Amino acid sequence: MNFSKILNLVLAVTMLVLIIKFSPSTSTSKDAATQEDTISTREAVLSTIQNRKSVRHFTDKKISKEDMTAVLKAGMTAPTGFDARPWKFIVIRDTAMIKKMRKGLVYARGLDQATAAIVVCGDMTKVHKSDPEFWITDTSAATENILLALESMGLGGVWSTVYPSKKRMAFVSDLLGLPESILPLNVIPVGYPAGIQKAKDKFDPTNIHYEKWSQ
């Protein structure tokens, strides 16, 4: 075999490797893994909204400070009446504090395994005096943003109600030392979901009316 023939052989093998490696029609496991990343914004958002579920069981893995800030940033982009942004967020990462919180909130089972919690509060010094009820609508929208951000990040949480129970609101206010003007809406236990949980399909077309109630 002369030099040219050997070179030909090397070139041919290299080409074959290149074709196999870069051919778009080759379905390798790597392609399957990246397929998830190529969905559109519409698909990503609608599926995240559909997949959000109330997560109450968590692993030991803790949410990073950067991720927590991203979650709270999502909360703070919600629309608010008169653009008042009447909210405050208390982040709890001290497990002793989470346990104390749990004792006063019998329904908040998510706190049992949570490695962090967010208390979403209304700031009554910021709401328009004529319509103080905006603290409820505005912090509710912020809470939904937080829950969707968590879902999109592979994290989970659950809206554990504090408002409208006066007893629970007083308990949380006392525990966290909230001023009178700061009203707790809910506690969101936060963490990485343990196990796989499917979201509920709550679509019901009978909830939709067209043009008027009667139609």
Place this chain on the structure above:
Amino acid sequence: MNFSKILNLVLAVTMLVLIIKFSPSTSTSKDAATQEDTISTREAVLSTIQNRKSVRHFTDKKISKEDMTAVLKAGMTAPTGFDARPWKFIVIRDTAMIKKMRKGLVYARGLDQATAAIVVCGDMTKVHKSDPEFWITDTSAATENILLALESMGLGGVWSTVYPSKKRMAFVSDLLGLPESILPLNVIPVGYPAGIQKAKDKFDPTNIHYEKWSQ
């Protein structure tokens, strides 16, 4: 030039073409176009939450019935107290009805150009009797889902408040013929945004407290 040398040349040129065509580092206009589609779910959701804005100016293009259903489906996945799902949605596409609605809602400027509107309502027959206020939190979360779904679909809308104004609630109830048990929370003018509008950056780290209020 003998046969082997010609073959070598052909192989070398083919390899070069292959490398240029499939090299991941080559930035062509096609790559730039698909880049938008390859963002992760996290990026898509967080950026949609950040990019949501109150859209009040719309083109003539109408939202399809399929897209409207997708938007309302997003609304119906919100979390609700006791999983009661206390909501009803009135979809208005009749421009005469939108104009009538606008006359009674002085702040709802978005209705001027909207080709559709969604009235988000609470269903008091479904809320837990001990905590009727859940109609406010639950429909607020549903509204945020609707606004995010619209944003992700290239559509726009704005939360035009009806609740807590008793006057506006009475006006909308009358106009739509709502039963006493159905309370309107807001009206969302819907359409394709006219022009480019930037979302507000409302992130304020002083809204975040750690562990307790005092810290």
